[in-house]
Amino acid sequence: MYFPRSPRCTSKLIRGEKETDDKSAWTLYVDGSATVERSSEGLILSSPDGFTIQQAITFTFKETNNQAEYEALLSGLRLAESLGIKSLVIYSDSQIVVKQTNGEYIAKDPKLAQYQVMVRSILKTILGTTILQINREENSKADELSKLVQNTSDLSSSVYFKELRAPNTDRAEILCISSPDNWMTPYIAYLKVGTLPEDQNKARYLKYKAARFFLEDDQLYRRTFSASTLKCVDPDEADYYPWEVHEGICGDHLAAKAPAYKIIRQGYYWPTIHADVVAYVKKCSKCQKFSNVPK
Known part of the structure; x- marks a missing residue:
């Protein structure tokens, strides 16, 4: 079976x-x-x-x-x-x-x-x-x-x-925080010990963006106006959530940006969430085969 x-x-x-x-x-x-x-x-x-x-x-x-x-x-x-x-x-x-x-x-x-x-x-x-x-x-x-x-x-x-x-x-939790490729690293470093980039423009931009984030038990969260507090996720988790929402056990192959809003409503966030979800939906083989073709 x-x-x-x-x-x-x-x-x-x-x-x-x-x-x-x-x-x-x-x-x-x-x-x-x-x-x-x-x-x-x-x-x-x-x-x-x-x-x-x-x-x-x-x-x-x-x-x-x-x-x-x-x-x-x-x-x-x-x-x-x-x-x-x-x-x-x-x-x-x-x-x-x-x-x-x-x-x-x-x-x-x-x-x-x-x-x-x-x-x-x-x-x-x-x-x-x-x-x-x-x-x-x-x-x-x-x-x-x-x-x-x-x-x-x-x-x-x-x-x-x-x-x-x-x-x-x-060991995964330690690597997640210290990874140089992790988008959360600059925010965690600034909120935890006040570390800023040497470039003044980048430092000013980081301070401006960091106002929407806060740390709790070394976990980064993002404040929002229209939703509950969002947990920030690393690239590995960000790769899994679009699949789960779009075609996982609860997925219904929604198109466009709808899966991204479902992920946000569940309380998760990463900076490129909308672009990543749209790109994933475009590459879904089942959607390519069975979705309705517009006139």
Whole structure:
């Protein structure tokens, strides 16, 4: 049974036999595990010719089961990205992770929403990615790897053991604030410590624009007259919201600037929101195929 396609990945629910059309694609099995005593993950990355990398990763911090599943997926994607893989089939037994990545479920939990933004950011660099949900029995090897960390003496020489000391979301928040390409950086620097550009014209312009912004818990917000306070988002999140509003689970393929106003009404902002949304709508393949043609 096939589900609607996401612009960056495709999801199929597999109840038994696994099917893939691309015989040259790498395969990635991921599984996360969280109990009262420990949290860990396991992943298996295999090439078409049989070369296999196995990793067993333990956490020094507590995670929920869904968060552990996301950590496993992120570790596998980063490994694939570092190897320059361009075609990848991912197998996971987590319904939440698969359907949120596919766009069928909305990540309402703030922590899972952070993971989802990071996953979509990495998926941009790996073309031809497919994510499939499989039964737990079919993911038993990755599940065994996630539990091997309880007894490191059981690890064979072909398994790489790692230790994760902090959640990936914690590192993402730090990078988000310090990124030189982030449009929010000048505003945060000025509002936090009073830093201004050396050029007087640019400094005057920044002070004028910064009057509409304020910081709360190191998060930048924008004041508005016609709407509630808006949360400022980074480029990775700004890339996700147009897709979600236009053709995600609640999207109805609105044209022109309507999706931009829907995003603003939900409380999000970035400077080029209108231009980005209009550009995204123009590139929507479904709109090109099925929308009404004006006379």
